Amino acid sequence: MGGGQPEDTSARNPRVAGQHPQPSPRGHVVIFLPALNEERAIGHVLQRIPKAQLEAAGYTVSVWVVDGNSTDRTLEVIRKSGASVFVQTGRGKGNGMRQAFDHLLRSRDRADGGSREPEFYFMLDADGTYPPEMVPVFLEALASGQDVVLGSRFLGKMAEGAMTTLNRVGNRVLSALARLLFGVSVTDVCTGMWAFNADTLRELSLEARGFDLEADLFGSAALKEARITELPIDYAARIGPPKLIPLRTGLKIALRLFKRRLNGPSTSPEHRSKPSRASTTT
Template sequence: MNNKEVEIFSSDIKYSLIIPAYNEEEGLPVVLNDVFKLISESFEIIVVDDGSTDRTREVAQRFPCRVISHEHNSGKGAAMKTGIKEAGGENVIFIDADNTYPPEGILEIAKALEIYDMALASRKTGHENIPVFNRIGNALFRNSIRYIYGFQGYDPLTGLYGIKKAYLKSMNLESKGFGIESEICIKAARMGLRIKDIHIKYRDRIGKAKLNGLKDGYRIFTTILKFFPLVFRRIKKPGLPV
């Protein structure tokens, strides 16, 4: 299923930055250029090209990152799970490929993961860059995850956040599409993870939006309903490797 273009492993890698990308040839090079100006050797960058039909893969190959390609478009969740499987760092950070999130937030998240189990960049400002229909859906889903499942962060649907890899592995993630963030945050809440909230300004995207407000909103809604039994039980928090 996957074609590994570049593999770089190092015992010095502490953070794996995963960038799921589908037809993001415009935004991805901007994101990667900014990221490589900020990070140290303790980071590895993994771009998961989710069956793009444009030049996303070729653009990613211009940078010193690992590029993993899906033969067919399988969804954001599937791309993220591929990245998690390949990640060499004990800390996993995700960022969207459309330049909507400030890359400086990556360093704030990395710092927070020294103390917390999870850190997320909450979109407290920049709401004008989110379509009105999506904004309404975000508010509904955000409050459902926070108040039903007890999630402590402000924005469980953010596309920029970090979490310990050990916790992601123990979650046995199922979502293939845009419901992946909801699933991760629901399970993080029921696992009792310590969460750090970092406020950022959401920016206008580069390129065409991939999220369909109606179709993907329905998938997020069904994801929230699917895990409702977790309201009545906790998930065991795994111990971290020494």
């Protein structure tokens, strides 16, 4: 897997993503939004990120859209918002996010020269279904010692029509399988809202290419004995058409859970992916 290509669109706003601001004692928050043809939703999602609130609380904040080679106006909307874009190589949410994690984790290593301010990574779908307003609440959980936080749609309120019956049953079954295989309590393993302590994320050697990413994240973190917790989140109906094909994807997710359980935690972070061709944006 080669690296993707970051595209810094933050020139007009130096505190936006792509920059490495002065280290903050509270820490640095990096928010990733995986997006494939989300022209209708991405603008709203970016607007809803409570950046000013986080900065007022003493955090520095970067927002990166991880673009899966969108062919609609997604990139144009992002450019107008001032956020940064990481354009992935190839296809698949898993591929894109792994490339982006690698790139950012590595460039942050270089940027703070080992001084290591606390870092917190977020992943949030860009389709308008997940609540960016919850980022500070997730951050609190990380700051108080959790390594991985998942937003559970089954513990919060789900809007009518937000999840089909098939997906509801599938998500329940996959979460039960995850609990069984890894012995960790989870109600929504397929959620699209995650938060990580950066050191924990660095330790995970992920292999997923597509929508099996969440299963890989969960299984890897569980096998590393990370402190994993869930917080309730509300789930809204999607803006724009879905990219996921339910049954086939469900099967791939189940397979990933089994594979991860059988293969155990991958050991070295070096294996995360081949060195990225991407250059830093500083």
